[in-house]
Amino acid sequence: VTSRRAAPVARRTGAAQSGASQAVRGFGWIGLYTLLAVGPLAVALTADPPPPRDLWTELSVALGFVGLALLGLQFAVVSRFSSVNAPYGLDVVLQYHRQISFVAFSFVLVHPAILLATDHIGWGRLNVLDTTTAARAGVTSLGALVVLLAASLWRKRLGLRYEVWRVTHGILGVLVVVAALVHIERIGYYVDGPGKRALWAAMSLSVVVLLVNVRVVTPLRLMRRPWEVASVEPQPGNVWTLTIRPVGHAGIRFLPGQFAWIRVGRSPLGVRENPFSFASSAEHRPELSFGIKEAGDFTSTLGSVTPGTRVYVDGPYGIFSYERNEGPAFVFVAGGIGISPMLSMLRTLADRGDRRPCVLLYGNPRWEEVPYVAELEELAGRLDLEVVHVIEQPADDWEGEQGFIDEGVLDRHLPEHPERARYFLCGPPPMMESVEALLEQRDVPVHHIDFEQFDLI
Amino acid sequence: MRHRYTTVVVLGMAALLTGASLWFALAATARS
Numbered sequence: 001v002t003s004r005r006a007a008p009v010a011r012r013t014g015a016a017q018s019g020a021s022q023a024v025r026g027f028g029w030i031g032l033y034t035l036l037a038v039g040p041l042a043v044a045l046t047a048d049p050p051p052p053r054d055l056w057t058e059l060s061v062a063l064g065f066v067g068l069a070l071l072g073l074q075f076a077v078v079s080r081f082s083s084v085n086a087p088y089g090l091d092v093v094l095q096y097h098r099q100i101s102f103v104a105f106s107f108v109l110v111h112p113a114i115l116l117a118t119d120h121i122g123w124g125r126l127n128v129l130d131t132t133t134a135a136r137a138g139v140t141s142l143g144a145l146v147v148l149l150a151a152s153l154w155r156k157r158l159g160l161r162y163e164v165w166r167v168t169h170g171i172l173g174v175l176v177v178v179a180a181l182v183h184i185e186r187i188g189y190y191v192d193g194p195g196k197r198a199l200w201a202a203m204s205l206s207v208v209v210l211l212v213n214v215r216v217v218t219p220l221r222l223m224r225r226p227w228e229v230a231s232v233e234p235q236p237g238n239v240w241t242l243t244i245r246p247v248g249h250a251g252i253r254f255l256p257g258q259f260a261w262i263r264v265g266r267s268p269l270g271v272r273e274n275p276f277s278f279a280s281s282a283e284h285r286p287e288l289s290f291g292i293k294e295a296g297d298f299t300s301t302l303g304s305v306t307p308g309t310r311v312y313v314d315g316p317y318g319i320f321s322y323e324r325n326e327g328p329a330f331v332f333v334a335g336g337i338g339i340s341p342m343l344s345m346l347r348t349l350a351d352r353g354d355r356r357p358c359v360l361l362y363g364n365p366r367w368e369e370v371p372y373v374a375e376l377e378e379l380a381g382r383l384d385l386e387v388v389h390v391i392e393q394p395a396d397d398w399e400g401e402q403g404f405i406d407e408g409v410l411d412r413h414l415p416e417h418p419e420r421a422r423y424f425l426c427g428p429p430p431m432m433e434s435v436e437a438l439l440e441q442r443d444v445p446v447h448h449i450d451f452e453q454f455d456l457i
Numbered sequence: 458m459r460h461r462y463t464t465v466v467v468l469g470m471a472a473l474l475t476g477a478s479l480w481f482a483l484a485a486t487a488r489s
Contacts (some may be wrong), residue, residue, distance in 0.1 A: 109463050
């Protein structure tokens with residue numbers, strides 16, 4: 001029954017296509033990305049290139065071009081196009097965004113380092129007060145990149161608020177690319193000829209288009225589909241359940257386990273936007289609910305949000321869903337607020353009358369801080385579900401599992417053939433890593449294990 | 458697991474682009 005009902009929902013959302021077609025798309029995007037990254041190099045040598053220079057200069061130039069291409073492509077990587085995100089999941093896309101930035105930074109840094117080390121330029125060239133416009137632009141670009149990376153790596157340590165960081169990140173990103181383009185233009189090598197000029201103009205324009213799309217077009221689209229707060233209810237453990245309903249439209253369809261970017265009480269053009277997993281059933285529309293833990297600045301003010309407050313929803317995103325990883329049995333492993341996507345999946349399974357066996361291993365520091373206890377009990381009555389609470393610091397009279405979700409807990413509660421079940425992990429990274437390792441020891445194939453990071457940003 | 462694949466893709470991309478840069482430098486200087 002489930003698969004027959006799940007299929008049409010999946011087609012309508014367009015987010016759950018077959019694994020094969022997603023894989024093809026996934027490789028397709030990587031191929032296109034690679035082409036765009038090396039494109040400037042290929043074009044530089046075509047159509048009447050300037051006279052050659054020595055090997056070190058040309059290598060330095062190549063690294064500079066590739067570094068800039070990677071940085072320009074970062075705007076595309078984070079552009080939230082759902083067809084780009086669908087094959088990988090936004091968490092993986094953001095991880096790529098972070099890791100490739102170090103590659104780009106290395107390329108950009110080695111570019112002047114080669115010229116300095118081989119005495120093609122002296123250190124004086126980097127003195128912004130007394131140098132060429134080209135060098136000044138280059139130093140500005142590199143300097144902005146250093147500040148951007150430092151602010152991202154040490155945002156929390158520097159005490160930067162998320163909203164401030166986000167605006168700064170966008171401005172610095174544009175500055176890095178624009179200054180680098182000025183640098184290239186002023187040096188004027190490999191950019192002569194109408195074809196090459198057109199290429200560089202197109203690259204610059206696409207960065208602007210991507211930015212305008214994320215920061216202006218998408219918010220304007222969201223403005224036409226507003227939502228309002230229906231209720232905000234407290235749960236134990238500093239968790240709030242935010243329930244919202246659409247105003248003047250039919251709402252959205254999502255896969256249980258997915259998430260959306262939410263703006264509460266602000267213009268959709270504002271920067272105060274956070275990703276939250278749906279906690280409600282995909283079958284219980286058009287209302288949506290989210291389980292939100294007080295953590296950052298915005299989440300701490302949730303308690304004072306009143307019904308009727310405007311909300312804007314950008315989503316759904318993510319591929320963490322049992323509909324993307326179907327199997328004969330499901331094991332959900334959650335820590336703290338990592339329960340939110342699991343609730344959505346369990347509620348959806350219950351609403352669809354699914355009788356496949358499910359196990360929920362749910363870790364929390366203290367019993368008094370466990371959210372959604374009653375809801376989970378109710379779900380256990382409607383599903384073939386075993387709810388196992390694992391309490392780190394239990395009271396003396398606690399009779400359930402205690403400590404962490406370890407070998408013993410898995411041995412006692414995993415289904416009979418653990419390798420056949422599908423696993424969904426959402427919680428603190430150390431928990432997910434240790435559970436993953438234990439599952440691999442039990443011969444669970446890696447593609448049966450799925451993760452969601454809730455500390456996305 | 459997907460996160461490990463991502464790191465492999467990043468490292469592969471870094472190697473490929475370094476190779477492409479070397480190819481460019483050699484091809485550019487070989488024109489003389």
